Amino acid sequence: MEEMIEYMLRFGNLNKQQIDLVVSKAQPRELKKEDYFSEAGKVPKEVGFVVEGVIRGCYYNNKGDEITRCFISENSLVCDYVNLEANTSSSEYLQAITDCNLIVFSKKDWEELSHIIVGWDNIKNKMVQLCMYQKSRKGPVISQDATTRYLEFMENYPSLINRIPLAYIASYLGVTQQSLSRIRKNIR
Structure with missing residues (x-):
């Protein structure tokens, strides 16, 4: 839990009462190697924070080949945020490639924090922007050898x-x- 709080505090200030509220909404979760955090064809329902382990984002191309798009490791958010927000089905998988320990928020609890903590939206938006940037920039430049x-x-x-x-x-x-x-x- 400490790692997650330190991570959040990089993006803004929270007092002890606010931190306690965030912690009260968080649930620890273990993912075994090859388990899915979220799956294509399903609407994402959670936001996670990787405490330990590695998760990959992957999808299947039109030839049926599995393509790994990104890797998400310790001290990072893991979420298909665009589809979580839009309440739409995902087109990719987020799969544990090692045993993982996560801290997870349900969509409801994640959104509820915005209604209770002044400034949470600002912190949340910065965390989500970094998460999306990390997922998008990680693909190699195919024009390189x-x-x-x-x-x-x-x-x-x-x-x-x-x-x-x-x-x-x-x-x-x-x-x-x-x-x-x-x-x-x-x-x-």
């Missing part, structure tokens, strides 16, 4: 390299696992 994309991945996610299956890294980079293995071999 695969080695450059992998080197950038290693630079941007040094703590994830040994925690994520190679198949997901390859999917994220837009290469086959065999190509990724060759790239990794040539870098060493």
